[in-house]
Amino acid sequence: MSPVAETSSKASADAKIRNVVENLAKINQRLGEADPREILEWAIDNLPGLYQTTAFGLTGCVTLDLISRISSDRAAKSGEAPKHLVPLIFIDTLYHFPQTIDLANQAAKHYGAPMHVYRPPGTSTVNEFEAKWGTSFWEKDEETYDYLVKVEPARRAYEELGVRAVFTGRRRSQGADRASLNAVEVDETGLIKINPLMNWSFAQVDEYVKANGVPYNELLDMGYKSVGDWHSTALPGSGDAGERSGRWKDKAGKTECGLHKDYFKFKLVAEKKLREAELARKDEAKDKVEQAQDGQQPTQQDVAPVAA
Template sequence: MASLVPASTSSSKYAADGADIDTQVQRIIADLPNINKQLQDAHPSEILAWSIDNLPNLYQTTAFGLTGCVTLDLVSRISSERAQKSGLAAHHLVPLIFIDTLYHFPQTLDLAQRAAKHYNAPMHVFTPTGTSTVQEFEDRWGPQLWQRDEDTYDYLVKVEPARRAYQELNVRAVFTGRRRSQGADRAALSAIEVDETGLIKVNPLLNWSFADVDKYVKENAVPYNELLDLGYKSVGDWHSTSLPVDKEAGERDGRWSDKAGKTECGLHRDYFKFKVLAEKKLREAELSRRDDARA
């Protein structure tokens, strides 16, 4: 799908004197306490609108979970309203980034294409380095890597492709689908955060519950993953997603149900620490393969 340049932030106070993007980002980071004070209790549409107006090189990173689908719908509405007011042709203001791990459910892959088309949203798809199919990935790294070394798996299929996407597209800010009601590490979210790489992360629906999100989807005919109709609440790779045993369980209890204590896939962990650990393991694996080949 053809790409579009993210919405301009030239009218933002952070760019008022013609500041370059790096300077704008530094000013925003310095002003985070005030920004979060302003946005902590704001409606998702207000957080999204503020972000579109103020954050340079803004994208939406999404695996098309329910929250991501609502964000996509809300951005589409903002885009249409602004186009009507300006008299210009409508275009989706925030491009999408979809990390195809190669192990998504078919329903997720179908939704990604269907939703991007429905909203006429430009979508950039990234896969693990040098591989575009499960067979290619497993020829290189072996079968069921997630069982043998889950951290390395997460790095190869999610963390590295996301970082590559951000570098190639010069991404400086992203919308995420994280919410406080998801619990664990997400319970203390702020509206706007910055990670160790300097990437600004926006959590527009941080104050909504699963019920709030589900209600919005139903009332506004938002395209969503049909697996939710079977009882799933959070959908990731097929091998790490299961139906919650208890209907009253938390919405992410069906993720990594066999991995006690795991709550995140790696995208929201410390990138540099994760990268060092994963690359060390990958070097060791490569040396082991060479030794085996010489034996």
């Protein structure tokens, strides 16, 4: 694309986004009781730079299936070859269950959906992550962990891919902060978030999956209700009735991982802690050098990874 065409394309995209932001209340009034397909089609028609961010929870899988059907219907109507209209972004935290990774690859292939995978900065394996930040980092500083494995990779994906709007898998029936969702939201960074299945209950999502043969995480058949990282996901107890029961079970009051919190505040706190951790590591390295020069042997505690 020539510089002139690129500038024109960006100006057109900016104008579309600005129009949505300026008319947000009217749009949400119109889509307030809309079914998922209507919300999806509105977004496809009106939002440039549109992607689906998903960890392949049940709602995300239904959204993916519906987008595939819309894509096929539109291709058939125009006489063109089918093309999945909304690319995927999958944040691989490195601590997903193997079943989740398998599902991500299976679903992307099944629907012919382009999938962009992002991981924590500077790491692509658990060993690399733990060499840098130590083992069980989520136990030492869970919020900074969330920033490293989810928030930063997501923001990097949005910037590198030119993302202006994303589909999410949030629904009102999930409760907590999600109970008052609108169809279309604009976050503090200007990113537009669309919640196409906001009006559906878990029963409706589950019914759609079964009726349409949608690929889903096999852990749900084992009793799990909401699947995240393996260390923050547990089987619900007998008294756990909520749709997200089993997530952060030992973290009283936690309902979100950071992706739907104020990005700038979250980043500010996390980066401060990361700087402090880096200084601590440098001090530790300096102490080791001094000990070696003095003929001292570092203890096991001295060589343990330092986390934020």
